[in-house]
Amino acid sequence: MPDSFDRIAVLGLGLIGGSLLQALARGGYTVTGYDPDPVEAGAARGIGYTVAASAFDAVAGADLIVLAMPLPHLDAALEAISPSVAPNAVLTDVGTLKAPVLQAVRRRLPRARFVGGHPLAGTEQSGFLAGHPLLFRDAPWALILEPDTDLQAWLSLAVLLCDLGAKPVPTTAAEQDAAIARVIGLPHMLGEALALTGLRGGELGLSLAAGSYTSGSRVARTRPELVATWCDGNPALISALDDAIAWLTSSRDTLAAGGSVLPLAEAGHRARMEWERREFGPVDLPVDAEALRQHGRDGGWITAVVEKDGPELGELRLLGMRPVR
Amino acid sequence: MPDSFDRIAVLGLGLIGGSLLQALARGGYTVTGYDPDPVEAGAARGIGYTVAASAFDAVAGADLIVLAMPLPHLDAALEAISPSVAPNAVLTDVGTLKAPVLQAVRRRLPRARFVGGHPLAGTEQSGFLAGHPLLFRDAPWALILEPDTDLQAWLSLAVLLCDLGAKPVPTTAAEQDAAIARVIGLPHMLGEALALTGLRGGELGLSLAAGSYTSGSRVARTRPELVATWCDGNPALISALDDAIAWLTSSRDTLAAGGSVLPLAEAGHRARMEWERREFGPVDLPVDAEALRQHGRDGGWITAVVEKDGPELGELRLLGMRPVR
Numbered sequence: 001m002p003d004s005f006d007r008i009a010v011l012g013l014g015l016i017g018g019s020l021l022q023a024l025a026r027g028g029y030t031v032t033g034y035d036p037d038p039v040e041a042g043a044a045r046g047i048g049y050t051v052a053a054s055a056f057d058a059v060a061g062a063d064l065i066v067l068a069m070p071l072p073h074l075d076a077a078l079e080a081i082s083p084s085v086a087p088n089a090v091l092t093d094v095g096t097l098k099a100p101v102l103q104a105v106r107r108r109l110p111r112a113r114f115v116g117g118h119p120l121a122g123t124e125q126s127g128f129l130a131g132h133p134l135l136f137r138d139a140p141w142a143l144i145l146e147p148d149t150d151l152q153a154w155l156s157l158a159v160l161l162c163d164l165g166a167k168p169v170p171t172t173a174a175e176q177d178a179a180i181a182r183v184i185g186l187p188h189m190l191g192e193a194l195a196l197t198g199l200r201g202g203e204l205g206l207s208l209a210a211g212s213y214t215s216g217s218r219v220a221r222t223r224p225e226l227v228a229t230w231c232d233g234n235p236a237l238i239s240a241l242d243d244a245i246a247w248l249t250s251s252r253d254t255l256a257a258g259g260s261v262l263p264l265a266e267a268g269h270r271a272r273m274e275w276e277r278r279e280f281g282p283v284d285l286p287v288d289a290e291a292l293r294q295h296g297r298d299g300g301w302i303t304a305v306v307e308k309d310g311p312e313l314g315e316l317r318l319l320g321m322r323p324v325r
Numbered sequence: 326m327p328d329s330f331d332r333i334a335v336l337g338l339g340l341i342g343g344s345l346l347q348a349l350a351r352g353g354y355t356v357t358g359y360d361p362d363p364v365e366a367g368a369a370r371g372i373g374y375t376v377a378a379s380a381f382d383a384v385a386g387a388d389l390i391v392l393a394m395p396l397p398h399l400d401a402a403l404e405a406i407s408p409s410v411a412p413n414a415v416l417t418d419v420g421t422l423k424a425p426v427l428q429a430v431r432r433r434l435p436r437a438r439f440v441g442g443h444p445l446a447g448t449e450q451s452g453f454l455a456g457h458p459l460l461f462r463d464a465p466w467a468l469i470l471e472p473d474t475d476l477q478a479w480l481s482l483a484v485l486l487c488d489l490g491a492k493p494v495p496t497t498a499a500e501q502d503a504a505i506a507r508v509i510g511l512p513h514m515l516g517e518a519l520a521l522t523g524l525r526g527g528e529l530g531l532s533l534a535a536g537s538y539t540s541g542s543r544v545a546r547t548r549p550e551l552v553a554t555w556c557d558g559n560p561a562l563i564s565a566l567d568d569a570i571a572w573l574t575s576s577r578d579t580l581a582a583g584g585s586v587l588p589l590a591e592a593g594h595r596a597r598m599e600w601e602r603r604e605f606g607p608v609d610l611p612v613d614a615e616a617l618r619q620h621g622r623d624g625g626w627i628t629a630v631v632e633k634d635g636p637e638l639g640e641l642r643l644l645g646m647r648p649v650r
Contacts, residue, residue, distance in 0.1 A: 171529060182526035187541035190541060191541055192590050194569065195594070204623075207624040210446065211446075212509055212512035216516055222594070224594045232586060243522040248515070255563050262549060265513070268520040272520035274524070
């Protein structure tokens with residue numbers, strides 16, 4: 001069976017890192033947190049979690065290190081911890097875009113057993129106090145499997161994530177970044193545009209704003225600098241925006257010509273309902289990186305890692321779920 | 326004091342009409358519903374509400390008639406009820422766009438005491454069973470005050486709406502239609518575009534779609550033909566779309582040039598937070614149509630109608646709330 005982790009360090013105790021600290025402690029793992037912000041660190045310490053005085057201390061002796069700081073702070077954090085990272089430690093992260101993290105780790109810690117990760121969980125809120133230990137239950141969690149990823153480390157993390165109730169999705173950095181352009185970057189861009197353009201209707205419009213404005217602009221509550229780290233430098237977001245702009249422009253022109261927005265409304269409705277109605281069935285997967293990546297590409301995730309013929313890599317059996325139609 | 330209503334008819338028992346039937350009954354009003362769809366009529370009748378066998382029957386003897394059918398059915402309904410509408414009855418409606426309703430009523434029932442209305446309540450769901458009697462509590466409710474609107478009828482409706490816990494907003498058909506283009510039409514267009522464009526990311530993207538996609542495309546669950554009636558023929562939606570498209574295009578070009586979406590994210594965030602942080606204070610209003618319309622334009626609403634010097638129109642006092650900054 002893949003190794004389990006004896007001592008985990010979580011660096012960054014915001015919404016995601018803080019929730020992970022809580023989820024791991026709840027799952028019986030030995031976990032130490034760290035956050036340079038005394039507010040976040042104090043919030044976690046105040047309700048009884050172990051919080052180290054420095055990233056260096058948190059990481060010392062850890063066999064799993066979770067990088068949960070905002071992307072702009074990643075490089076400095078890697079530099080600070082690099083002397084105390086144990087040679088065999090597994091590193092992972094929880095950032096939205098995977099390509100920039102992969103590059104930074106390869107540059108700073110070229111020999112690290114790094115497996116990028118991205119939990120599709122969270123809200124528009126920030127900070128330790130906005131989190132909770134069940135945040136990742138049933139949440140998809142992109143788990144990056146590059147050609148040079150250590151498969152043993154990847155499987156160990158997959159086991160851990162299943163243990164937290166999350167759904168590990170095997171994919172590459174490039175494929176996950178392209179996919180989330182449409183389901184994270186684009187909804188944030190549309191939400192910001194709505195928040196802003198809605199405001200231009202004057203006080204009457206502001207007082208009439210209700211459900212559709214409120215839910216459509218909810219993500220504009222997110223701290224803007226976080227939104228930028230989820231969008232900037234992702235080329236797939238450009239084509240996602242092009243597609244959305246083309247639909248909006250076509251509806252705009254149709255309205256101007258006295259026509260109906262019904263075609264867009266019907267297509268959007270059909271898309272949303274098809275998404276909601278997806279059905280999934282169990283599947284048995286080989287322990288093979290390319291087969292796993294294809295499983296992720298097909299919309300599947302991992303549900304369990306079990307011994308089939310023995311404890312070695314080639315003797316394991318992976319159970320998963322995937323769309324069936 | 327303005328008249329109160331002794332017998333109310335609600336025509337159309339979908340989400341809004343059905344909720345209104347329940348809210349009125351709960352408020353102690355005598356109310357009869359009608360819906361041509363036996364499913365909706367049966368649902369209301371099944372839990373004890375009075376439902377007439379025809380629109381004609383429902384309307385007979387009513388001193389307030391609420392038109393709560395979808396816009397495309399309005400004209401036929403007006404034709405069906407016109408012989409049984411009492412000469413002094415007040416008519417109102419609950420549709421999203423006010424200009425087309427106003428035109429239809431002026432054409433079909435030119436002498437009706439009509440006061441258009443639009444409750445800013447509801448969800449993406451449809452049908453009687455999706456509604457509930459508290460749907461309008463704290464909901465803004467545009468109440469149309471045209472130069473030729475009967476002020477006595479308008480005040481009677483305002484009292485009724487306050488009684489249901491709603492916030493009557495005095496405005497004209499043209500002004501409300503322009504305002505809701507930005508806070509109803511636009512969020513629906515953006516939600517449809519997101520639902521649709523998100524789907525183009527393949528199965529991996531569909532499995533990674535989470536909070537921001539889910540809330541951003543929620544309104545795409547609405548029946549498409551309803552969305553079309555809220556958008557089609559509203560010229561203000563064209564300029565709202567132009568504004569949103571301009572922001573999205575600018576961010577798209579910035580991304581393509583290697584820049585950051587931070588300016589859009591900051592502007593959107595600021596707009597949303599300013600909206601959330603609006604504060605309101607009480608105000609005393611004269612019973613004067615133009616002063617009331619200005620109050621709505623300024624983002625205000627009515628909270629109560631009380632006697633000041635006597636029961637006559639000119640002796641009343643209107644209490645309201647409006648933004649204070």
